[in-house]
Amino acid sequence: MNSATKPVIVLVRPQLGQNIGKAARAMLNFGLTEMRLVTPRDGWPNPDAGPAASGADVVLEQATVFDSVENAVADCSTIFASTVRRRDLVMPVVGPQEMADRIAASTARSAILFGPERSGLETEDVALANAIVTVPINPEFGSLNLAQAVILLAYEWSKKSALAQPTAKDLEPPAPHGELDGLISQLDTELVAKGYFHPPSRTQATRNTIRTIFTKTGWSSREVKAIRGIIRALVGTTREHG
């Protein structure tokens, strides 16, 4: 992944240092490192930011301060404004996934703007963006704070990056059919010995059920071996250890 495709996170007029720190932590969790601050209310650096960053100090140390949103995004080609839909602006509204797709498709720098904690982005800020990005939330309870909005968009971006999702290949593969057959035969032999299949007219149906039950497990070779050991233990005489 080219670092040019990593979006810049622009905090516009952030209020609390603590929230700047939390945003840095959210960013770094998903590999984003470039933070820009537009006229932070309490100046910069802010002593409250570090503790809230929980170790994401590298993001804070490299953060740069700008006097306007225009200057903060001057080198960026694709700009998203994180906000709810605006009645006062006619511009595209995308979800987090489409935002991530567009950032990944771009060869130039991208930026995501986040507004002040209390009031959000002003219309003039949003107007600088190419699109609004909105996280679809519960219409009856919309209450995303700054760090939460940052982490959700950073997470969605990260899916396009090298942070691959775990896949089923982490699993042990199911045992070859012959091994499962060995387990079922062993069980069948023991059940016959115990007089389990009764009445005879039901024996074939019961055998089919048992085969289905064990076939659906998806057990690996190791697991099939473990179950065979358990069957041996169950039918065996009590072992004395020591």
Added chain:
Amino acid sequence: MNSATKPVIVLVRPQLGQNIGKAARAMLNFGLTEMRLVTPRDGWPNPDAGPAASGADVVLEQATVFDSVENAVADCSTIFASTVRRRDLVMPVVGPQEMADRIAASTARSAILFGPERSGLETEDVALANAIVTVPINPEFGSLNLAQAVILLAYEWSKKSALAQPTAKDLEPPAPHGELDGLISQLDTELVAKGYFHPPSRTQATRNTIRTIFTKTGWSSREVKAIRGIIRALVGTTREHG
């Protein structure tokens, strides 16, 4: 959407009331309302939870307290443990999207387990789950707090919620966890009686393996009953018919 497809959020031994409140807020943002608490450190209700919930009081008011993880998930068929990959357990590891797919595909109740803030889930907690769900994060800086983990998984689930439609399934749904627990307990009792667990130092690991093997089967209530009958037959004395 059927409310049965909404996953239950289970906070296992949560420490700070503030974090319980933040988790409630994260849940409600994405339409999740059922929170269960397993032995919260500072008791319940906790006066610190409400202010941190930022209006998600309905989630806290309906939260229920359990004395064990087993009891908290007794009515759930599909259980995910939110944790990093565990070397001490061989079980499926999925990402948030696959988790959401599986929850949406299930007609029975699902649950997601989250561990205590400082230490995360214990191996015994994880062994109760069908799969581990891991958010792929920056390998050089993994620092998701409880509320962040909750919001990311709730967000990913919410993407499926609009699509989730009740479907007529030919397959029997997996048995509730309590029934599977009954099977595992029965087997454990019989194996103890046979002296299967040896040496003692390996007993807990072997128990975890057995739990994982049976949890992954996806057996229905009918199939769990059949296996319990088979275990009884294997340990019983030979039956004479006719």
